[in-house]
Amino acid sequence: MTFTGETFVGLLPxxxxxxxxxxxxxxxxxxxxxxxxxxxxxxxxxxxxxxxAAVLLATGFSGEFFGGGFVxxxxxxxxxxxxxxxxFFAVVTAARWSGRTGDLPEYMTLILSVVLGATLLVSxxxxxxxFLAIELATIPSYALVAFDRTRRESAEGGxxxxxxxxxxxxxxxxxxxxIYGVSGSAxxxxxxxxxxxQLTPVAILGLVMLLSGFAFKLSAAPFHFWTPDAYQGxxxxxxxxxxxxxxxxxxxxxxxxxxxxxxxxxxxWTPVMAFLAIVTMFVGNLFALRQRNVxxxxxxxSVAHSGYILAAFAALQGQGVATAVEAVLIYSAAYAVMNxxxxxxxxxxxxxxxxxxxxxxxxxxxxxCMGIFMAALVxxxxxxxxxxxxxxxxxxxxxxxxxxxxxxxxxxxxxxxSVPYYFGIIRNMFFEEPTKDAISEPRDTGAVKASxxxxxxxxxxxxxxxxxxxxxxxxxxxx
Amino acid sequence: MITTITIFxxxxxxxxxxxLPDNERTVRYxxxxxxxxxxxxxxYIYFAFGGDLGNAALSQELTWIQSLxxxxxxxxxxxxxxxxxLSALLTLIxxxxxxxxHTNLKQYMAMLFVAEVGMLGVFAAQDLVxxxxxxxxxxxxxxxxxxxxxDENRRPAAIKFFIYTFLGSTIMLAGFLALGVLAKTFSxxxxxxxxxxxxxxxxxxxxxxxxxxxxxxxAVPLHSWLLxxxxxxxxxxxxxxxxxxxxxxxYGLIKIAIPLLPQGVEPFLPFIAALGAINIIYGAFVAFLQxxxxxxxxxxxxxxxxxxxxxxxxxxxVGLNGAVLQQVxxxxxxxxxxxxVGIIAARxxxxxxxxxxxxxxxxxxxxxxxxxxxxxxxxxPGLAVFASEFMSxxxxxxxxxxxGLLATLGIVLSAMYLLYMLSRTVFGPITKPAYEQxxxxxxxxxxxxxxxxxxxVVLGVFPGILVAVQRPAVEAVLAAIGGS
Numbered sequence: 001m002t003f004t005g006e007t008f009v010g011l012l013p014x015x016x017x018x019x020x021x022x023x024x025x026x027x028x029x030x031x032x033x034x035x036x037x038x039x040x041x042x043x044x045x046x047x048x049x050x051x052x053a054a055v056l057l058a059t060g061f062s063g064e065f066f067g068g069g070f071v072x073x074x075x076x077x078x079x080x081x082x083x084x085x086x087x088f089f090a091v092v093t094a095a096r097w098s099g100r101t102g103d104l105p106e107y108m109t110l111i112l113s114v115v116l117g118a119t120l121l122v123s124x125x126x127x128x129x130x131f132l133a134i135e136l137a138t139i140p141s142y143a144l145v146a147f148d149r150t151r152r153e154s155a156e157g158g159x160x161x162x163x164x165x166x167x168x169x170x171x172x173x174x175x176x177x178x179i180y181g182v183s184g185s186a187x188x189x190x191x192x193x194x195x196x197x198q199l200t201p202v203a204i205l206g207l208v209m210l211l212s213g214f215a216f217k218l219s220a221a222p223f224h225f226w227t228p229d230a231y232q233g234x235x236x237x238x239x240x241x242x243x244x245x246x247x248x249x250x251x252x253x254x255x256x257x258x259x260x261x262x263x264x265x266x267x268x269w270t271p272v273m274a275f276l277a278i279v280t281m282f283v284g285n286l287f288a289l290r291q292r293n294v295x296x297x298x299x300x301x302s303v304a305h306s307g308y309i310l311a312a313f314a315a316l317q318g319q320g321v322a323t324a325v326e327a328v329l330i331y332s333a334a335y336a337v338m339n340x341x342x343x344x345x346x347x348x349x350x351x352x353x354x355x356x357x358x359x360x361x362x363x364x365x366x367x368x369c370m371g372i373f374m375a376a377l378v379x380x381x382x383x384x385x386x387x388x389x390x391x392x393x394x395x396x397x398x399x400x401x402x403x404x405x406x407x408x409x410x411x412x413x414x415x416x417x418s419v420p421y422y423f424g425i426i427r428n429m430f431f432e433e434p435t436k437d438a439i440s441e442p443r444d445t446g447a448v449k450a451s452x453x454x455x456x457x458x459x460x461x462x463x464x465x466x467x468x469x470x471x472x473x474x475x476x477x478x479x
Numbered sequence: 480m481i482t483t484i485t486i487f488x489x490x491x492x493x494x495x496x497x498x499l500p501d502n503e504r505t506v507r508y509x510x511x512x513x514x515x516x517x518x519x520x521x522x523y524i525y526f527a528f529g530g531d532l533g534n535a536a537l538s539q540e541l542t543w544i545q546s547l548x549x550x551x552x553x554x555x556x557x558x559x560x561x562x563x564x565l566s567a568l569l570t571l572i573x574x575x576x577x578x579x580x581h582t583n584l585k586q587y588m589a590m591l592f593v594a595e596v597g598m599l600g601v602f603a604a605q606d607l608v609x610x611x612x613x614x615x616x617x618x619x620x621x622x623x624x625x626x627x628x629x630d631e632n633r634r635p636a637a638i639k640f641f642i643y644t645f646l647g648s649t650i651m652l653a654g655f656l657a658l659g660v661l662a663k664t665f666s667x668x669x670x671x672x673x674x675x676x677x678x679x680x681x682x683x684x685x686x687x688x689x690x691x692x693x694x695x696x697x698a699v700p701l702h703s704w705l706l707x708x709x710x711x712x713x714x715x716x717x718x719x720x721x722x723x724x725x726x727x728x729x730y731g732l733i734k735i736a737i738p739l740l741p742q743g744v745e746p747f748l749p750f751i752a753a754l755g756a757i758n759i760i761y762g763a764f765v766a767f768l769q770x771x772x773x774x775x776x777x778x779x780x781x782x783x784x785x786x787x788x789x790x791x792x793x794x795x796x797v798g799l800n801g802a803v804l805q806q807v808x809x810x811x812x813x814x815x816x817x818x819x820v821g822i823i824a825a826r827x828x829x830x831x832x833x834x835x836x837x838x839x840x841x842x843x844x845x846x847x848x849x850x851x852x853x854x855x856x857x858x859x860p861g862l863a864v865f866a867s868e869f870m871s872x873x874x875x876x877x878x879x880x881x882x883g884l885l886a887t888l889g890i891v892l893s894a895m896y897l898l899y900m901l902s903r904t905v906f907g908p909i910t911k912p913a914y915e916q917x918x919x920x921x922x923x924x925x926x927x928x929x930x931x932x933x934x935x936v937v938l939g940v941f942p943g944i945l946v947a948v949q950r951p952a953v954e955a956v957l958a959a960i961g962g963s
Binding site for chain 1: 542543544545546547583586608611612615616618619622623626627633634637638641642645646649650652653656657659660661
């Protein structure tokens with residue numbers, strides 16, 4: 001194992017986030033009275049990770065390091081950008097909230113640690129590396145959820161998240177160990193050689209446990225129940241971040257494991273994915289319909305969107321593989337902009353759906369932004385969410401499998417099923433009269449508002465980047 | 480290029496109007512200026528390129544997603560041009576007739592212009608994905624216009640409208656994507672005659688597309704969303720809602736379903752013709768029973784959409800020409816009637832037919848124009864709807880005699896209820912003393928109505944001015960389906 005200059009370049013995003021973790025923590029210790037400095041440093045760190053990944057992507061950098069266990073390709077770099085980008089918005093939002101309580105440096109450090117874990121995760125090619133990176137991204141997130149000491153829900157959500165998360169990790173690890181036992185190696189390339197033809201029962205058990213562990217992490221039903229409590233308890237910025245960044249990275253690594261580690265076993269795992277997708281979509285949407293709290297609604301909505309992305313995994317067969325990979329990438333990017341924006345709106349308006357009443361009359365620009373996010377989450381063109389769903393449908397149509405067609409049918413039904421709760425917010429904002437106490441605007445929201453405007457613009461103009469994104473992922477290196 | 484400019488001018492207009500100061504006069508004149516530009520451009524296109532819509536100056540193609548051959552492809556042809564220019568005209572009329580909107584006027588105009596982008600775009604799109612995007616762009620503004628500015632029943636009406644049409648269009652999208660993926664292109668031109676797909680695949684793809692389009696029209700068992708939303712809308716929204724939105728469905732049928740999937744659509748054609756006949760007869764019967772003048776006009780509007788379905792399903796030159804023309808003529812008479820209903824309701828304070836009577840005595844202009852619209856609706860020769868209905872029935876009868884015959888019966892029925900309505904509202908003695916003071920249509924109201932009334936007469940006498948434009952495109956459709 002040798003470190004060359006190229007290794008450093010390939011590890012640039014991870015190295016940058018490591019440096020900023022240390023710097024932010026130290027600044028927190030030695031310069032106690034300056035929350036602004038810490039926040040700016042953390043934002044700078046997230047931005048630097050984003051830019052470094054973007055530059056590597058633009059220059060077409062790719063390579064394998066550490067004996068092939070760590071890979072830098074377009075696919076990985078793209079997800080690193082999603083992770084760092086959403087971290088940036090979380091940091092910007094958190095600065096306002098956490099500046100009052102005095103533990104801002106710790107909060108920022110935790111966010112940057114998740115960034116480190118998630119950026120590593122999308123690049124590893126070895127099951128145990130995957131496990132370590134997942135834990136590196138997950139353990140700080142338990143603390144993030146439980147961070148708000150002033151609210152009881154935060155502690156409750158953190159506790160639930162921790163307990164279920166630990167179980168999920170053990171199931172995942174057990175599955176990995178079984179797969180290791182079958183193939184005698186944890187490297188994906190070696191696993192691919194043993195996962196061919198008729199699978200042994202142990203191999204199937206290992207695969208099922210691996211997928212169950214991932215289902216927990218991705219809040220796929222029936223392993224989703226921690227999600228609403230965790231997102232409701234978490235500080236808004238953390239909920240926005242956790243529902244996007246670690247999830248996108250986990251989807252990415254699952255895609256890598258399945259496509260690089262067990263492509264021959266696709267007939268075994270695509271039906272599992274189809275089942276998970278259908279159940280997850282229905283559970284997410286049906287429970288979201290009942291919510292009056294916007295935060296919980298968005299939590300269940302994130303379950304539903306996990307289901308839509310899993311539908312792309314079910315389409316990883318036949319002619320649909322290339323388009324399905326594209327679908328996961330495009331959906332993750334689309335979801336990142338629209339969902340982060342929707343969560344940040346809670347910071348500006350409130351988490352009771354009634355607090356959105358009459359927003360169109362009191363603050364029309366914000367109402368327009370939230371309307372854009374909601375329409376995008378439904379999947380209405382020209383907003384970003386439409387392209388995510390359209391790509392899943394395209395991939396499914398190419399796969400040529402009856403099971404996948406059933407999944408697509410469920411996706412169409414679920415899109416319509418989701419209209420009432422997303423449009424409930426639009427109705428409250430545009431059709432209802434303002435309630436009296438909703439008019440008082442929280443202070444120090446300039447940065448959050450600016451973030452919302454930027455994200456709304458990104459959600460609207462997503463159509464312009466979808467072409468380049470598609471071209472980029474064709475050359476993603478995963479296929 | 481000029482097509483793209485025409486489509487997106489209203490988007491700039493929406494931003495421009497939002498930035499105007501909160502002065503009602505300024506906003507109205509600003510919106511008027513914005514709405515005039517696409518109409519002027521479309522009129523220029525008619526006179527400059529009317530005989531040659533395939534001209535390269537009108538079409539544009541940009542790669543969007545290379546691997547799937549999805550592109551920004553726009554261009555005009557005879558199937559859509561009539562609706563393209565009508566969309567621009569009806570938007571202008573909606574701006575003029577927004578006299579009953581006073582709160583948040585700027586936002587109303589902005590939403591109207593966003594909807595106009597979608598309407599103009601649909602009739603110019605030459606790519607399936609682009610078509611769908613424009614198709615859906617109209618949805619949210621319409622939902623908001625009904626939901627914010629409609630009457631007391633507006634909220635359930637708006638969401639019902641949204642859910643129904645979104646369900647339909649999402650199912651339609653699944654069909655579009657399957658078609659494009661299997662044929663390896665999304666270009667409407669490249670997909671003519673099925674894009675090389677077999678009959679079974681075509682049927683499987685045509686089914687969801689037709690379902691989505693029939694919801695949008697709406698064909699009768701799927702129509703329940705429409706009545707609520709028509710009745711609850713403000714009048715100026717009605718103009719666009721009844722004039723353009725149903726045509727998104729019928730246009731999709733003529734432009735996409737039939738020429739792109741000829742073998743797939745074929746088994747469904749008798750049913751589409753039957754749905755057309757059902758629309759005509761059901762619309763007439765139910766309109767007869769309506770106590771409310773606006774509901775009557777709404778059902779009349781649903782009914783005459785049936786002629787478009789019948790003509791489109793016929794698969795022959797006469798029927799298709801009739802269907803394409805009927806899209807435009809329906810879009811002229813229906814907004815006219817809705818505008819007059821709005822004026823009458825504002826003057827008398829009621830829309831109940833039983834409470835009205837003798838309006839012609841004090842409101843001669845409004846009364847006469849209502850009579851003109853009603854006569855047009857029943858297909859009186861010399862007025863615009865006659866030619867298109869007649870051609871639709873001729874074509875429909877040739878292909879499907881039973882359905883054609885039933886449609887003819889519908890004409891008789893519609894004449895009955897429309898004349899009955901006229902006799903109880905416009906003619907006869909004045910029933911209430913309050914109506915003695917009712918004022919006739921004001922100049923601004925006349926300004927909104929007169930263009931439509933003039934068009935009814937002009938197109939009635941010279942239907943050729945549109946038929947000539949649309950004929951080459953209709954022949955192309957016939958070539959695609961292998962008919963004559």
